[in-house]
Amino acid sequence: MPYKDFSALNATTRLAELAGIPYDLTRPDALNVDRFKTLKSSACGFDLLFATERLDEAVLDALQELADEAKLVEQFMAMKRGAVLNRIEGYAGEERQVLHTASRDVFTEEPQAPEATTKAKQELEKLRLFLDDLAQGRLVNAKGESFTTLVQVGIGGSDLGPRAISLALQAYTLPGREARFIANVDPDDTAAVLAGLDLSRSLFVIVSKSGTTLETLTNEELVRSALTQAGLEPKQHLLAVTGEGGPMDDTGRYLASFYMYDYIGGRYSATSMVGAVTLGFTLGYGALMEFLRGAWEMDVVGEKVDIRSNLPLLMALIGIWNRNFLGCPTCAILPYSQALSRFPAHLQQCDMESNGKSVTRQGRAVDWKTGPIIWGEPGTNGQHAFYQLIHQGTEIIPAEFIGFRRNQRGLDIEVSKTTSQEKLVVNMLAQSLALAQGKEDDNPARRFPGNRPNLVLIAEQLTPCQMGALLALYEHRIAFQGFCWNINSFDQEGVQLGKVLATKLLHIVAHSGTKGQGATVATSVEEVLLEQAGILR
């Protein structure tokens, strides 16, 4: 499929014209009932309320033209069917298919990429049997006791998504089960996680697609040595999730191994075995499948051509409107749900590693803006922290609020005639309106300029299925934006240079003869850095 550059798309001219006078949200009648009714789109249990964005029907029509002209849905379908999209024409690269959707296309008789889905089904079946062995007491520790804890050891894509989702769904954890995570090569991270653990009743799943990641391999050794010191046989406690045939694919070292495939990028791997093993352990196989079903349902929504009913595409285009036409450099993800506290961190990786690019899929420099800076924290906490800048700072920061009408755990209290959940949701809606409308005041310090674009995503409750849909919604939003910007959203060359230099420096430190403990190491590393500054050139 021939790709057009973003700036060569005709619709961008019309959008640039419209951006000259964007919808004024501060006008007295700007936010009327009709607008709230019309600028709303729903799918998979989510309502997307976008009346508080600086757009109108004319902008939406132009965004539809943009989507059609850039063939965004066609590209999405090509992705789902296994086109080799992870590539830069004429240059060396990963040259891979992009098939994370295949890991959940297991609910239909006609999967889009049958071969990849068959493999996904095989791994799911392997996991189901493994979980069954645990549940039925066929798989126990040396003393015949059940395993209570699963520690996921992995980093980047092998950590952030699974960790965020596991935290989000903690309320649904099976009795007597828990998950923990180790990512950083900082030994204190591992030490802190191991500190409170009964190692004899813990399993560790070492997750590394490549099987070569420094942090993960180092932490695996730390875990192995802790198990040995506790008088336990490491192999009886270690599982692996890795690429088939890769360096970690070694049944002699692990109790069980699960596979992921090179056509699933790390940051898109939460619905593969990378996330499934831990989620299956804590939630059970049934809830894991509900999570996958939610993602699959959103995958299907992503196929719709009409932007008003394709939630991920609509969000992608609203993001492009804010980024490329209203000139906003960042986007805040603000979940009004403590359970989603790590979800912004996951999206930060998924979005910034995918769309933090400045060359096209033909290897030319882009002359338009690509991915924004993604960040965020849960509300209402953020209201007492950084919202000041969002309301009155000099940068316009589009905000995406995510909330739920009902809480997960049932515990709540009515104080001053409203429940805590009501307070949470009302605060979210109040922030959305305040950012949009602003407020005049004679006192300039108390003036709120308004016209700060934002949207609200709201669903009934954060269930496993709803979490799956939310995950896929953002995954596809990111992919659609990358397609539109004509960049390769699926490689991550930008993380290589630092890794290569660290490896060189570690080699030097290992052979420098000045190795020691604590401050001595720090000093020698600094010296080496100074001495070896030439490596950078």
Ligand code: G6Q
């Ligand atoms: C994600 C990236 C990156 C990767 C980690 C871990 O898309 O590729 O974050 O997930 O570097 O890689 P391994 O799973 O190979 O250890």
